[in-house]
Amino acid sequence: MAGGGAAASALSSPWRALLQRALDANAHLKHSTFFQLATVGGGGRPANRTVVFRGFQEHCDKIQINTDARSNKVGEIKEWPLGEICWYFTDSWEQFRISGIIDVIDGSSPDPAKLQQREKAWFASSVKSRSQYLGPCPGLPVANDDHVKDVHLDPSAGPVDAYCLLTLDPEKVDYVNLKSNQRLMFTRTKEGDESSDWMAEKVSP
Amino acid sequence: MAGGGAAASALSSPWRALLQRALDANAHLKHSTFFQLATVGGGGRPANRTVVFRGFQEHCDKIQINTDARSNKVGEIKEWPLGEICWYFTDSWEQFRISGIIDVIDGSSPDPAKLQQREKAWFASSVKSRSQYLGPCPGLPVANDDHVKDVHLDPSAGPVDAYCLLTLDPEKVDYVNLKSNQRLMFTRTKEGDESSDWMAEKVSP
Ligand SMILES: Cc1cc2nc3c(=O)[nH]c(=O)nc-3n(C[C@H](O)[C@H](O)[C@H](O)COP(=O)(O)O)c2cc1C
Ligand SMILES: Cc1cc2nc3c(=O)[nH]c(=O)nc-3n(C[C@H](O)[C@H](O)[C@H](O)COP(=O)(O)O)c2cc1C
Numbered sequence: 080m081a082g083g084g085a086a087a088s089a090l091s092s093p094w095r096a097l098l099q100r101a102l103d104a105n106a107h108l109k110h111s112t113f114f115q116l117a118t119v120g121g122g123g124r125p126a127n128r129t130v131v132f133r134g135f136q137e138h139c140d141k142i143q144i145n146t147d148a149r150s151n152k153v154g155e156i157k158e159w160p161l162g163e164i165c166w167y168f169t170d171s172w173e174q175f176r177i178s179g180i181i182d183v184i185d186g187s188s189p190d191p192a193k194l195q196q197r198e199k200a201w202f203a204s205s206v207k208s209r210s211q212y213l214g215p216c217p218g219l220p221v222a223n224d225d226h227v228k229d230v231h232l233d234p235s236a237g238p239v240d241a242y243c244l245l246t247l248d249p250e251k252v253d254y255v256n257l258k259s260n261q262r263l264m265f266t267r268t269k270e271g272d273e274s275s276d277w278m279a280e281k282v283s284p
Numbered sequence: 285m286a287g288g289g290a291a292a293s294a295l296s297s298p299w300r301a302l303l304q305r306a307l308d309a310n311a312h313l314k315h316s317t318f319f320q321l322a323t324v325g326g327g328g329r330p331a332n333r334t335v336v337f338r339g340f341q342e343h344c345d346k347i348q349i350n351t352d353a354r355s356n357k358v359g360e361i362k363e364w365p366l367g368e369i370c371w372y373f374t375d376s377w378e379q380f381r382i383s384g385i386i387d388v389i390d391g392s393s394p395d396p397a398k399l400q401q402r403e404k405a406w407f408a409s410s411v412k413s414r415s416q417y418l419g420p421c422p423g424l425p426v427a428n429d430d431h432v433k434d435v436h437l438d439p440s441a442g443p444v445d446a447y448c449l450l451t452l453d454p455e456k457v458d459y460v461n462l463k464s465n466q467r468l469m470f471t472r473t474k475e476g477d478e479s480s481d482w483m484a485e486k487v488s489p
Contacts, residue, residue, distance in 0.1 A: 110374040117322035117332035117368070125330060127322035127370035129379055163322070165332035169315040169374070174334055215488040218469075264423075283420040 092140050092272050093279055094175070094252040094265045104171045114166035116144065116247075118181070120155040128152070132166075133200060140272045141246040142177065143200055145208070148185045148243040150217045156181050162247050172257035177249045184244040196246075201238040212241040260284055297345050297477050298484055299380070299457040299470045309376045319371035321349065321452075323386070325360040333357070337371075338405060345477045346451040347382065348405055350413070353390045353448040355422045361386050367452050377462035382454045389449040401451075406443040417446040460489055 105111035112132040120126045133143040163178040213230040252265040262284040269276040310316035317337040325331045338348040368383040389398045418435040457470040467489040474481040
């Protein structure tokens with residue numbers, strides 16, 4: 080997974096070594112890179128869905144997620160940018176709850192560096208994944224006789240309008256290991272991703 | 285799983301037959317009865333954690349979850365009782381997002397019927413599960429030299445103070461099948477759990 084390899088560096092956030100170990104231990108399972116992202120929608124309604132881990136942004140701890148700019152979550156996150164990831168590793172019995180602020184990076188971003196990240200993440204995903212963003216608007220009714228149109232995407236074409244990159248910047252990580260029955264709470268004390276910017280505490284599961 | 289068997293009855297909510305089929309198809313996986321429950325905590329912060337499905341409450345669609353009355357979620361849910369479950373079945377590639385209102389049933393409930401449900405759910409879980417509620421308060425720091433005390437629980441003893449039953453009453457179910465690439469949105473139109481109290485619509489994934 081992109082950015083994963085650098086995770087265990089001595090200087091990086093302390094929970095990343097644990098997460099990298101879990102990713103390695105569960106790598107034989109297709110679903111080990113899926114997690115549930117909770118956000119808050121209109122009227123304070125919690126929303127929760129499975130998404131795919133698309134690696135860390137380079138040189139930091141931000142977690143990348145690909146999504147459709149037309150899906151409900153994008154408008155909801157723009158209104159209220161807090162999220163909590165719940166990532167359970169089914170083979171090693173470890174859970175990571177990662178909370179932080181989510182940045183929505185669609186084609187309208189005024190920041191060239193962000194547009195570049197978005198383009199990079201676009202090309203990092205398969206052509207098949209990219210083609211999904213040419214499909215019908217998620218969540219809208221489909222008529223019974225609708226059949227999926229074959230869409231052709233030029234593999235060298237840049238991100239389409241519907242493609243949106245989300246990045247979650249971790250502020251707290253609640254780690255539980257059900258085999259050892261241990262729980263560690265990591266809290267970011269300073270802006271930054273170095274070991275010294277985080278506090279860790281052993282708490283009761 | 286308690287209450288599961290009756291799920292596919294012709295009169296029950298239409299999504300329950302799909303859920304029962306998924307439970308059956310994934311029953312060989314220990315984690316098939318685990319799902320992620322999202323709620324909203326203080327300051328509108330989303331919270332998300334893995335919990336165990338403890339079956340449906342008898343004669344209705346309410347989803348039962350056991351928890352510790354001392355855990356953060358209980359206070360949070362009392363303040364803001366909305367929840368969304370995200371339940372992904374890793375073998376059949378099906379996702380159920382189930383949202384609704386959560387009822388917190390601890391020992392202080394004034395309703396004798398609810399206290400009875402709580403007692404029933406207590407005895408339905410293993411003695412080992414029940415013993416966990418005698419352990420230290422979840423989330424509090426543990427000293428490094430703390431070792432887990434052996435607790436003895438009388439198997440015939442009723443629910444302890446820390447035991448709390450949560451029930452989520454579904455109002456909307458968003459079902460996605462990644463194998464067939466189909467998505468169905470079920471919305472409850474009336475109070476009740478019969479087929480006719482729900483509307484189903486095919487929507488784009
Ligand atoms: C295994 C699996 C992986 C998924 N991965 C993603 C993903 O990476 N990005 C995404 O936007 N939706 C993904 N989805 C779909 C979401 O769970 C959800 O149905 C969709 O994003 C609409 O969510 P929303 O209405 O909250 O915006 C995935 C679904 C499943 C079952
Ligand atoms: C596989 C697994 C199953 C779990 N099942 C439950 C459960 O059924 N009930 C529960 O309260 N916590 C359960 N937990 C622990 C929760 O995920 C969470 O750590 C704990 O309930 C504290 O959450 P809170 O601080 O939001 O209250 C489980 C954890 C894992 C990894």
